[in-house]
Amino acid sequence: MALVPDNTLITGTPEEGRELALKMARLVVKATQPEEATRARLRPGYAESADSLIAVAHVVAVEFATIAAANDYWRNS
Amino acid sequence: MALVPDNTLITGTPEEGRELALKMARLVVKATQPEEATRARLRPGYAESADSLIAVAHVVAVEFATIAAANDYWRNS
Amino acid sequence: MALVPDNTLITGTPEEGRELALKMARLVVKATQPEEATRARLRPGYAESADSLIAVAHVVAVEFATIAAANDYWRNS
Amino acid sequence: MALVPDNTLITGTPEEGRELALKMARLVVKATQPEEATRARLRPGYAESADSLIAVAHVVAVEFATIAAANDYWRNS
Amino acid sequence: MALVPDNTLITGTPEEGRELALKMARLVVKATQPEEATRARLRPGYAESADSLIAVAHVVAVEFATIAAANDYWRNS
Amino acid sequence: MALVPDNTLITGTPEEGRELALKMARLVVKATQPEEATRARLRPGYAESADSLIAVAHVVAVEFATIAAANDYWRNS
Numbered sequence: 001m002a003l004v005p006d007n008t009l010i011t012g013t014p015e016e017g018r019e020l021a022l023k024m025a026r027l028v029v030k031a032t033q034p035e036e037a038t039r040a041r042l043r044p045g046y047a048e049s050a051d052s053l054i055a056v057a058h059v060v061a062v063e064f065a066t067i068a069a070a071n072d073y074w075r076n077s
Numbered sequence: 078m079a080l081v082p083d084n085t086l087i088t089g090t091p092e093e094g095r096e097l098a099l100k101m102a103r104l105v106v107k108a109t110q111p112e113e114a115t116r117a118r119l120r121p122g123y124a125e126s127a128d129s130l131i132a133v134a135h136v137v138a139v140e141f142a143t144i145a146a147a148n149d150y151w152r153n154s
Numbered sequence: 155m156a157l158v159p160d161n162t163l164i165t166g167t168p169e170e171g172r173e174l175a176l177k178m179a180r181l182v183v184k185a186t187q188p189e190e191a192t193r194a195r196l197r198p199g200y201a202e203s204a205d206s207l208i209a210v211a212h213v214v215a216v217e218f219a220t221i222a223a224a225n226d227y228w229r230n231s
Numbered sequence: 232m233a234l235v236p237d238n239t240l241i242t243g244t245p246e247e248g249r250e251l252a253l254k255m256a257r258l259v260v261k262a263t264q265p266e267e268a269t270r271a272r273l274r275p276g277y278a279e280s281a282d283s284l285i286a287v288a289h290v291v292a293v294e295f296a297t298i299a300a301a302n303d304y305w306r307n308s
Numbered sequence: 309m310a311l312v313p314d315n316t317l318i319t320g321t322p323e324e325g326r327e328l329a330l331k332m333a334r335l336v337v338k339a340t341q342p343e344e345a346t347r348a349r350l351r352p353g354y355a356e357s358a359d360s361l362i363a364v365a366h367v368v369a370v371e372f373a374t375i376a377a378a379n380d381y382w383r384n385s
Numbered sequence: 386m387a388l389v390p391d392n393t394l395i396t397g398t399p400e401e402g403r404e405l406a407l408k409m410a411r412l413v414v415k416a417t418q419p420e421e422a423t424r425a426r427l428r429p430g431y432a433e434s435a436d437s438l439i440a441v442a443h444v445v446a447v448e449f450a451t452i453a454a455a456n457d458y459w460r461n462s
Contacts, residue, residue, distance in 0.1 A: 003249035009304055018080035018101070022108065024249075028288040031253065033278045046281035047110045050123035054132045055285045057105040061139040062292040070304035073086055073147035095157035095178070099185065124187045127200035131209045134182040138216040150163055150224035172311035172332075176339065201341045204354035208363045211336040215370040227317055227378035234403035240458055255403070259442040262407065264432045277435035286439045293446040301458035326388035326409075330416065355418045358431035362440045365413040369447040381394055381455035 003027050009070035017071055021063035025056070080104050086147035094148055098140035102133070157181050163224035171225055175217035179210070234258050240301035248302055252294035256287070311335050317378035325379055329371035333364070388412050394455035402456055406448035410441070 004024060011017045033039055046052035068074075081101060088094045110116055123129035145151075158178060165171040187193055200206035222228075235255060242248045264270055277283035299305075312332060319325040341347055354360035376382075389409060396402040418424055431437035453459075 002246065003253075004245040007244050007246045009245055009299065010306070013084050014081040014086055015079065015084045018105075022080075022105070025288050025292065028249075028253070028291045029284045032287050033284055038279055042279070042281040042284070046285070048115060048119070049281075050119040050126075050129055051132065052281055052285065053106045053109055053119070054123070054129065054136060055282065055289070056109050057102050058132070058136045058139065059285060059289045059292055060105045061102065061136055061143070062289065062296065065139065065143045066292070066296045066299050066304075068086065068143050068147065070299065070306070073143075075087070075147070090161050091158040091163055092156060092161045095182075099157075099182070125192060125196070127196040127203075127206055128209065130183045130187055130196070131200070131206065131213060133186050134179050135209070135213045135216065137182045138179065138213055138220070142216065142220045145163065145220050145224065150220075152164070152224070167315050168312040168317055169310065169315045172336075176311075176336070202346060202350070204350040204357075204360055205363065207337045207341055207350070208354070208360065208367060210340050211333050212363070212367045212370065214336045215333065215367055215374070219370065219374045222317065222374050222378065227374075229318070229378070233400065234407075235399040238398050238400045240399055240453065241460070256442050256446065259403075259407070259445045260438045263441050264438055269433060273433070273435040273438070277439070280435075283435055283439065286436065286443070290439060290443045290446055293443065293450065297446070297450045297453050297458075301453065301460070321392050322389040322394055323387065323392045326413075330388075330413070356423060356427070358427040358434075358437055359440065361414045361418055361427070362431070362437065362444060364417050365410050366440070366444045366447065368413045369410065369444055369451070373447065373451045376394065376451050376455065381451075383395070383455070 003031060009067050011067070011071060014068070014071075014074050017067045017074070018060075018064055021060045021067055024063050024067075025059045080108060086144050088144070088148060091145070091151050094144045094151070095137075095141060098137045098144055101140050101144075102136045157185060163221050165221070165225060168222070168228050171221045171228070172214075172218055175214045175221055178217050178221075179213045234262060240298050242298070242302060245299070245305050248298045248305070249291075249295060252291045252298055255294050255298075256290045311339060317375050319375070319379060322376070322382050325375045325382070326368075326372055329368045329375055332371050332375075333367045388416060394452050396452070396456060399453070399459050402452045402459070403445075403449055406445045406452055409448050409452075410444045 005020065009020070011020055030039070082097065086097070088097055107116070123133070159174065163174070165174055183193070200210070236251065240251070242251055260270070277287070313328065317328070319328055338347070354364070390405065394405070396405055415424070431441070
């Protein structure tokens with residue numbers, strides 16, 4: 001299973017970097033809980049919990065920090 | 078849906094960088110829970126929980142760290 | 155509403171940088187819960203919870219990391 | 232017990248770096264709770280808890296940040 | 309009240325840097341909950357909770373990261 | 386009490402750096418809860434809680450980030 005789509009942290013824009021951050025966070029969850037049925041069962045619970053949503057946002061922020069640094073913050077794009 | 082408003086991390090001032098951090102955090106929540114009605118229902122709960130508010134502040138601090146680095150901390154502005 | 159007092163991350167000393175970190179964290183809470191009455195009601199709860207106080211300390215530590223980097227750690231002051 | 236497989240943070244690709252991040256996080260859990268039977272007993276619980284899965288994703292994000300920096304974000308690969 | 313003892317992040321050794329990290333974390337708690345009696349009352353609770361102790365260790369780790377960077381990791385001492 | 390064994394962040398290998406990260410995290414817990422009897426009493430609780438183990442892994446990841454940077458990621462070793 002791929003943990004890093006296209007096997008690169010380099011993206012064309014911040015928006016694409018942000019999408020990559022979301023995907024990479026989800027792929028770790030998928031690697032830890034590979035059963036699709038279980039993940040589907042958990043989804044309503046956390047998507048209706050403010051604290052879970054904030055926790056997701058936190059993880060994405062940390063992933064994005066790495067991706068943004070990898071792209072030198074897209075300063076030259 | 079846009080995850081990064083204007084598709085750039087570069088802002089004119091720290092204040093605008095801070096506003097961007099807040100927006101980016103909210104947009105991840107929106108991407109994870111796209112139903113406006115559900116998000117509206119969750120709002121009173123976390124906005125009246127000290128621990129949720131502190132968790133929001135934590136996420137914004139992490140987002141802002143990235144934005145501040147992208148702008149070289151606005152040292153030359 | 156100002157999210158970054160004086161719209162700068164640059165301070166004269168580490169002590170002032172630390173004060174700024176505390177203020178910036180509080181201003182995000184204020185932006186997320188603008189009602190003064192609600193915030194006042196929440197205060198006793200988290201100020202008497204060890205875990206909430208530790209969580210506040212965590213947020214301040216993250217904000218301060220950014221401010222300290224912005225000031226090159228006040229090495230030349 | 233090895234805490235860092237092959238005793239290096241250098242990997243050929245982001246994908247391998249991500250795998251290393253997962254392994255390193257698991258090896259700390261193993262060092263803290265060395266009994267295989269206990270870890271096996273805990274697995275169903277956290278693999279079916281959305282909040283635990285998000286917490287795992289958070290740890291992997293932090294480990295990966297270090298590994299990505301060590302590899303200069305695989306910019307030249 | 310001082311938030312940064314001696315108003316500097318520079319220390320002679322890693323050990324002193326670590327002590328500073330602990331002090332700085334405690335001073336934020338003190339600033340948020342200034343009543344000595346309340347803090348004393350909270351102490352047994354968190355000092356006998358494994359999760360609170362881990363949370364304290366987390367905050368100290370974040371503070372220390374900043375102090376270590378400020379001291380260029382004491383490479384030349 | 387020593388908070389940083391040998392008073393240095395420099396280690397020969399990533400493996401030793403990882404061991405140092407674990408030790409440094411434990412020494413902060415020890416400094417916050419100096420009673421050996423209390424720490425021994427808490428151990429079974431957190432070593433059999435998946436969430437506590439993940440939290441420990443998180444702290445170690447943050448400590449290791451600092452140690453890895455201090456050693457320039459052992460790139461030249």
